[in-house]
Amino acid sequence: MKRKMLLATFLMLIFATTLAMKPTSAVDTLSPNDFKLQSFSKTVDFFDFARSYAASQGKTPPPDTWHAYLYQTYINMSGFQLYYSGLINITGGQDGALTIPVQSFLEHYKTPSGKDVLTSSSFIMLLAFNDTAGSLHLDSPDRNDNLYASFSLGLNLSNIYGDHAKPWLSSKTTILPLNHSDDNLTWEWGMRYSNMTAVWWRMFHADPWFKPLPIAITTYDELTFTYKLTINPTDHTAKVTANYVIGRMTNLWLIYWPFDPLPLLPYVEHLNSTGTYRVDGTKKSNETIYQYLERQHIKMSIVLFQNSLVLDYTTTSKSTVNNKNVTDAEEDVSNGAISTEAGNEKIFEANFGTKKQYKLFNYTADPTETNYSTYNATTRTAPRPGYARNPLFSIHVALLKYVPLIVKHIDPPLYEKAKNHMLNMTYADYFYLISYQKYSGFKVVHDPTYTAYIATATTGLPNLFGLIIIGGIIAVVVIGAVFVLKRRGSKTQTVQPTTPTTT
Numbered sequence: 001m002k003r004k005m006l007l008a009t010f011l012m013l014i015f016a017t018t019l020a021m022k023p024t025s026a027v028d029t030l031s032p033n034d035f036k037l038q039s040f041s042k043t044v045d046f047f048d049f050a051r052s053y054a055a056s057q058g059k060t061p062p063p064d065t066w067h068a069y070l071y072q073t074y075i076n077m078s079g080f081q082l083y084y085s086g087l088i089n090i091t092g093g094q095d096g097a098l099t100i101p102v103q104s105f106l107e108h109y110k111t112p113s114g115k116d117v118l119t120s121s122s123f124i125m126l127l128a129f130n131d132t133a134g135s136l137h138l139d140s141p142d143r144n145d146n147l148y149a150s151f152s153l154g155l156n157l158s159n160i161y162g163d164h165a166k167p168w169l170s171s172k173t174t175i176l177p178l179n180h181s182d183d184n185l186t187w188e189w190g191m192r193y194s195n196m197t198a199v200w201w202r203m204f205h206a207d208p209w210f211k212p213l214p215i216a217i218t219t220y221d222e223l224t225f226t227y228k229l230t231i232n233p234t235d236h237t238a239k240v241t242a243n244y245v246i247g248r249m250t251n252l253w254l255i256y257w258p259f260d261p262l263p264l265l266p267y268v269e270h271l272n273s274t275g276t277y278r279v280d281g282t283k284k285s286n287e288t289i290y291q292y293l294e295r296q297h298i299k300m301s302i303v304l305f306q307n308s309l310v311l312d313y314t315t316t317s318k319s320t321v322n323n324k325n326v327t328d329a330e331e332d333v334s335n336g337a338i339s340t341e342a343g344n345e346k347i348f349e350a351n352f353g354t355k356k357q358y359k360l361f362n363y364t365a366d367p368t369e370t371n372y373s374t375y376n377a378t379t380r381t382a383p384r385p386g387y388a389r390n391p392l393f394s395i396h397v398a399l400l401k402y403v404p405l406i407v408k409h410i411d412p413p414l415y416e417k418a419k420n421h422m423l424n425m426t427y428a429d430y431f432y433l434i435s436y437q438k439y440s441g442f443k444v445v446h447d448p449t450y451t452a453y454i455a456t457a458t459t460g461l462p463n464l465f466g467l468i469i470i471g472g473i474i475a476v477v478v479i480g481a482v483f484v485l486k487r488r489g490s491k492t493q494t495v496q497p498t499t500p501t502t503t
Helices: 002-018 032-036 046-056 289-295 391-400 403-407 412-421 472-488
Strands: 039-045 066-077 080-092 103-110 116-130 146-150 172-180 186-204 216-232 237-246 249-256 267-272 275-278 283-285 299-310 315-319 337-342 345-351 357-361 373-376 378-382 430-436 443-446 449-453
Touching (some): 032 066, 039 046, 039 172, 046 066, 066 172, 066 186, 080 172, 080 216, 103 237, 116 186, 116 237, 116 345, 237 299, 249 289, 267 289, 299 315, 299 337, 299 345
Antiparallel strands (some): 080 103, 103 116, 116 146, 116 299, 146 186, 172 186, 186 216, 216 237, 216 249, 237 443, 237 449, 249 267, 267 275, 275 283, 299 430, 315 337, 337 345, 345 449, 357 373, 357 443
16 A cells, blocks of 8 residues: 555656646657656756646746756666656756756665665765865865865856956757667666866855855866666666766866955956966966866865655665764765665665776876876765755755645655655755865766665566656756846856757
8 A cells, every 4th residue: 555655646746747848849748658668768848847837836937938958768677767867958048058967866666575665866066175184084075174166057257257258157968868788677878068167166064154256167078977777687686887077177267356255356367278377368377277276186076965765664874884874974985885774674775895996087198088097086975964054055955845745635744755855955865975086187987886676577577667756856956056047147148948969
């Protein structure tokens, strides 16, 4: 009975979303029958759903000119379902366009003992840092370090650059199409953001806060996410290897505010691979972007968080290194994994020790970026308040709480659990930071592994009872980003809402 309730609740979520999707010339449509398929790969406009949902709830809908394009893939094999969402771009009519590297994949499956499990794995942002004399965790960002958060939300650059040339805040997004092996047990897909531009803000973790004035703008060759799903019916596992590529930093604009925190006209310097330049284009010194980052001891990390929901069970996530609970804790898991259990049964594992090393491509030594060196990544869990309660995430947190409202009338107890455990960063199972201590602005490649422990169909044939999950985390972050873009009155150039290039 409980299992049927879980299915009904999340199927309702899916149907409420897909039935509300309206066709446009640039995107695909979704229908409930799509989730009976073995797989699909589509581009949808989430704001079509948001407009319909707002109208049904008596709320003000987003303007018709707003669009949020998501690349979504679905895999339904051997009793296991995976639903992935990645943001392509956001457009706001004449008010600007925006690309934010928002990524999430959700998995639903039944464990060998019969538990229904729903998990979500979400990429939040890039976080640059440098260790201080009081650093608590060497080579990993902590509350005593200098932290620099990357958020490309709407920003009016005219107040900073005046009449001088401004950085381009949008990028090209390329879809890496969904492919599979002949036996349908191995699947690959992804997204690549080219010429990715990010705005950096000084962030504080101990007392969650950030400085409202940006301190830098950077441009990268790429930011690429590729995923490989391998289903093993014999071992009862479904493993996702997530490959992250942080491309070489090509440009860095440093923004100095002479009377911080007063928002007076700042002084701007531009660094690239040839030197340092003033905002008017005249050369100031021969120090390159890579020399500057090395001199400042800047290191790079990525911030992610994990959620899980098991009906009638409380989940616990522990480090395999020392068996300590990692929720709201600071535990180094570089040499091991984080194992999530429900009722003494392992349901999910995020593994970092098996592929601890990352690749670093030194552009200065090898401009072709063919050769690389390997270094050990540092992976550590972090307390939730520093991220979930930071004003940088205020829109994310506020909107995530309200997504499950459409199922409240079905089953109030399940609504409460879904709200607290699946769509709210404040109640995440754990946040974790993967850090790259040797960086200098060069290209980084790394690939952690995520394992779901599943009860698979013995025949290996697709299970057709349908998906019971929705990419709500992606959706609300997209809404938050566009509301910020609109509120701040961004003057960036508009990217036309077209289907991205497929390679």
